Amino acid sequence: MFQAALIYLAVLLSMSIVTTLIYWWDKRRAEAGTGRVPEKTLHLLAFLGGWPGAWWAQRQLRHKTRKLQFQVVFWVLVTIHLGVVCVIAWFLYTRPDLAS
Numbered sequence: 001m002f003q004a005a006l007i008y009l010a011v012l013l014s015m016s017i018v019t020t021l022i023y024w025w026d027k028r029r030a031e032a033g034t035g036r037v038p039e040k041t042l043h044l045l046a047f048l049g050g051w052p053g054a055w056w057a058q059r060q061l062r063h064k065t066r067k068l069q070f071q072v073v074f075w076v077l078v079t080i081h082l083g084v085v086c087v088i089a090w091f092l093y094t095r096p097d098l099a100s
Contacts, residue, residue: 004092008049008085016053019045023057023064030063039070047077 022045026037042064046054054074057063064070 004089011049012052015045015049016051016056018053019050020053020057023054023061027057027061027063039064039073042070043073043077046074047081049081051078051081 019042022037022042026042029036042054051074055078058065058074064074
């Protein structure tokens with residue numbers, strides 16, 4: 001169980017770094033008026049574990065914070081992500097034989 005938690009934290013950290021960089025890149029492209037990163041891509045990165053980095057980038061870069069629809073989808077995906085993690089953690093805790 002401890003090993004799974006460490007792996008999950010490593011995924012969160014690495015995906016958050018990648019997601020933060022993608023948000024930064026998208027913000028720069030928005031300012032320059034050039035091609036943008038699709039919102040679906042930003043949401044997918046958040047769902048796959050980059051949500052802490054996405055949240056941080058939104059606040060620090062003031063990027064995608066005014067778009068209500070984007071924020072609603074973002075927080076729904078964060079909730080689903082955390083729900084999936086909780087279910088997996090519960091199964092690993094109650095069924096240690098599945099972790100080995």
